[in-house]
Amino acid sequence: MGNLYKRGNIWWIKYYRAGESYRESSNSEKESEAKRLLKLREGQIVEGRFPGLMIGKIAYEELSNDLINDYRINKRKSLERAVMSLKHLASYFADKKAASITSDVINEYIVIRQGTGAKNGTINRELSALKRMFTLASRQTPPKVTSVPYIPKLKESVPRQGFFEYQDYIKLKIALPEYLQPVLTMAYLTGMRKSEMLNLTWSQTNIFEKKITLDADSTKNGETRLIFLTGELFEVILKQKKIRDNHFPECPYVFSRDGKQIRNYQAAWHSSCRKAGLIGKLLHDTRRTAVRNMSRSGIPETVAMRISGHKTRSVFDRYNITSEEDLRLAAEKIEKLFRKRASSLSRSSRGHNLGTMTSLGEMP
Helix, strand or coil, X not given: CCEEEEECCEEEEEEEECCEEEEEECCCCCHHHHHHHHHHHHHHHHHCCCCCHHHXXXXXXXXXXXXXXXXXXXXXXXXXXXXXHHHHHHHHHCCCEHHHCCHHHHHHHHHHHHHCCXXXXXXXXXXXXXXXXXXXXXXXXXXXXXXXXCCCCCCCCCCCCCCCCHHXXXXXXXXXXXXXXXXXXXXXXXXXXXXXXXXXXXXXXXXXXXXXXXXXXXXCCCCCEEEECCHHHHHHHHHHXXXXXXXXXXXXXXXXXXXXXXXXXXXXXXXXXXXXXXXXXXXXXXXXXXXXXXXXXXXXXXXXXXXXXCCCHHHHHHHCCCCHHHHHHHHHHHHHXXXXXXXXXXXXXXXXXXXXXXXCCCCC
């Protein structure tokens, strides 16, 4: 099916598939290496696995573009997160061919990223994007890569445990600028995601029925959610409605700043946290807080998951954090239980002794 020949000191191979001839350099001066490559190619042709020679010219950028297209075609809501990962990956892999991206090269990338201070969790998101690229490329017809390199998953730190006690919520609410106060209230009472709140529109909000409808396209898990408005939350939404009607009637967003969608709020947030003595608190901490509060209130977990938008029990459990106060109260409850049992046992024992003495004709 094929033969060997030399060009200068380098051995080349020639072989055929479907009547078409292929010539390929072994990149070696050893005849044995050329024989090994020829045998490999002949085997691939017989088994229908020969990818063609263009596969070695596929660049990283092509795989990256295919990943973005996959996200857009499937309307994945994590596209923004993927784009951020690709920016970091491109800084290292942009000038490389896909075939040259081996496990050794990937490990070198990991070391470089760790050297910049990137956390393992962040690097794992980037590696997941890289792995998805190769997986998509291997499924193409014809395939764009012959194999998917081994991509490790780094050990991540313990998930963040931050949450707000009620007094912390009140202190921060007072410290925040007026336009962010209603956002904090919504987050604290419902556990809504940041993107869900900042993208919330009046078309999703029904004042008369006192409910918010988050359709499947606006939620991370792709499921429709209903959030009912009561008490403080309803008052906040009513106030937002009055502000909008009186000053910014064209603004479609429930939460806005001067009639425009809230986007960059981090500087104001961190400044307010410092003022309230809550340095390091994140808006996302309210999500854990809401889950914890719902669980402590006796709301069934299935209902709490529907409100918070958690699709899997494992993630919900991770957000249902336990504080030192929870542990203290649990210890007190256990102590009360043992006291009650000890007291009951003591009364039972005295009654038994009394019965024994009476049966013997003795007075207590």
